[in-house]
Amino acid sequence: MDRVLIFDTTLRDGEQSPGCTLNTAEKITIAHQLQRMGVDIIEAGFPASSPGDFDAVQRIAREVRGVTICGLARAVPLDIDQAGEALRDAERPRIHVFISSSDIHLAHQLRKSREKVLEMAAEMVARARGFVEDVEFSPMDATRSDPEYLMQMLAIAIEAGATTLNIPDTVGYTTPYEFGRLIADIRAKVPGVEKTIISVHCHDDLGMSVANSLAAVVNGARQIECTINGLGERAGNCSLEEVVMSLRTRKDYYKIDTRVDTTQIYKTSRMVSNYTGMLVQANKAIVGANAFAHESGIHQDGFLKERTTYEIMDPTAVGLVQSTLVLGKHSGRHAFKARLQELGYSLSEEELGRAFARFKEVADLKKSVTDRDIEALIADEVRAPAEIYRLDHVQVSCGDHSIPTATVRLTAPDGAVLVDSAHGTGPVDAVYKAINRVVGVPNRLTEYSVQSVTAGIDAIGEVSIRIEADGRTYSGRGANTDIIVASSRAYINALNKLIANRALTTEGQPAVAS
Ligand code: KIV
């Protein structure tokens, strides 16, 4: 095999990041964009984990073609059956079965003997093969497992029908040299391994997930599991954009590439950040705001003389290009829709109507509306899935000699119009207190950040917040040329998610991940 398969798990492991909940419509849009970008496999979710996840996997399986759609399952019959059912209509379905292999997990989590776990692995891989031809098996916590036992488990999984063997560094513990050797050993010693593809799934707890994945490729791994913007449990997973661009930029060294259309990377990163509410740090490799910015005079001088003096990648290779089409207040719905499609968003007529109305409001205030502005508006306007409370009006009075005071008017789920006021230490505090008086759902604001979407005094301000309640984190995002309005929208967005999640839990269904 002359290329590395890219297995994207943004919609499964990525969505496990605290506060990263995506609704089904957002997952479908992201899945289409991942397919357009050319990933080989999309892990669409964990069907048995909640009815919402089942639904999302099933809808992606039905709608997204030209790519393998995978569903995760623990090595228990119910999970396998649910995954099989959710994936029934997929063009290319894959079930991903996992069970722990480390003694720490066996003793403290599974509380099962080594023999019992081998038996479960074999039975459940065989059960998954009853549904699909393509079965991936993962021995969880592989890098802290006894290598002999790990290899025994892999051999048993192959015999039972696994076609891909995924080696997870579940807790981000391994190092590139050690991991490379483990992959080489597996290739050399596990009977039947030549009939399978070796995959790796690295977490970033020590910041080595990309390096570990690349070391595995050098030693024969041919599938990398990764996420957009490196999202995922704790410190996240191997970042798709970093690993793909490493293979592309250093093809001279790795001598292998992927099928990914790298010009789609930037767009996909923005989409995932907007939908999940997880900001991308400015100095993040490949997709950070500073990834292609040159500040030092010497660097600027060299760069201006010849780009390659200080740039190993061309920004256009990751899709960082200025749009030639600038939208403004005279742009019509057709041009707006066409631009949205180019950015990877396909909205329903109703969503398009709302987004276009917001676009017109902004276009009246700003001379030109950029792609970043449009993305911010889409995230703000279209992603309010469960609009339980709606912000109708917010008004503040503040200044250096006055007490910051806010009045808000919200529409409640039953249509009632509710008005209240409060004062606070600043305008945002006053608004949040006024909203709290109306909504009455206790929570703790754990993060608040405001960013300007583009340069200029008329820029849209994008506010991202996180709140905590009932031991869960909820993110909220709002965008507006007025940052107090953006702050209010972000708070209402997060509160609506909290309320929707509580309703689900009290109805006795499993809570959606947040
Ligand atoms: O990190 C991990 O071990 C996982 C498995 C389910 C593959 O996410």
Ligand code: ZN
């Ligand atoms: Zn993981």
